[in-house]
Amino acid sequence: MARNSEKAQSMLFRFRAQQAADLGIIDVGRTRRPKNITEIASIPQCEKWRGQVLKEISRKISRIQESTLSDYQIRDLNDEINKAMKEKHVWELQIRNLGGPNYMRGARVYDDDGKEIPGGGKGYRxxxxxxxxxxxxxxFEAAKPKVPDKPLETRADLRKLVDASYYGYNLDEADGTLLAYEAAEERKAFENVKKSGNDKLDKSWEPLPGDAGDGKGWLLPTTEQIQEELVNRRRQKLLDKLG
Structure with a gap:
């Protein structure tokens, strides 16, 4: 009777263990992680094993910072981290193929404790x-981009040097500095013309209309005259087309 009871309990234990495994309720601490990841057809199981891998990666990345480790230990630990990173990628690929969430889409990965897992790129890291x-x-030193001795000026750097005076909005005329300078230069020019004896006008020059010294200025047309001229031009164009 004892043996039959033990067998029943053993069968019941295995049945419940299988049922829990199918539902993803497994004790990952006591169960060995499967080697053939593609044979796992349960998304909850894949999620559990992926979480275990993330915890291992987080723990080893924290340990690799220790100053007591030798170079050989650091190399071995770095190899283990890269191996775990590849396994994590395979678990995420299997989860996506089974219709689960796509963990490979996100730029950052976190473990179950909320710690960020660095890396995740292709190749050895x-x-x-x-x-x-x-x-x-x-x-790493050779891979760093070389900084030029004198960086080129960008458009943003040049824009910092542009102010109102660049566009001609300065205070030269407001304070009279520019006007005084121009008046002094004008006087110098007149003095030079007088000294050279060429102060007479050239006979080939023609005065501007209304500026011949007769006291009459230019006669500008009024608005009514301009409108009348435009109407006459349009009327003439219509007559030309009809003719």
Whole structure:
């Protein structure tokens, strides 16, 4: 009877374990993570295993910052982080293929504790103190863009130098500085003309209309005269077309 009871309990335990696994209610701490990720057809299970991988990545990234680690330990730990990153990507791909959420779309990834998981890009990456390893530091230094000795001026830099005086809105005429300078230069020009003896007008020059010294200025047409002239021109165009 004892054996039959133990068998029944064992069968019931396995049945409940299988049922919990199908529902995604599994103890990931006591169960070994499956190797063949593509064979897992349950989205909740994939979510659980992905969460476990994220926790491992977060824990190892925190540990790789420790100053007591040797270079060999840092290299091994960095390899483990990159391996876990690849596994995380496969779990996310399987979740998406099963119709679950697309975790690969987001730029940032967080674990179950709310910690951000850096990285996630393609290729081998270096985390924490792994960037300071011999040979790796030189790679990062060589990859940095070279800053020119004298950076080129951008349009924004040039716009900072432009003020109202650039467009001619200055106070030269307001304070009389420019007017005084122009008057002095004009007097110098007249003095030079008198000294050279060329103060007489050239006979080939023709005066402007209304400015021949007779005291009559220019006669500007009125608005009525302009409108009448326009009407006459339109009437003449119509007559030309009819003719």
């Amino acid at each position: 270096y985390y924490g103190r792994a960037k300071e390893l011999p040979g790796v530091r030189e790679l």
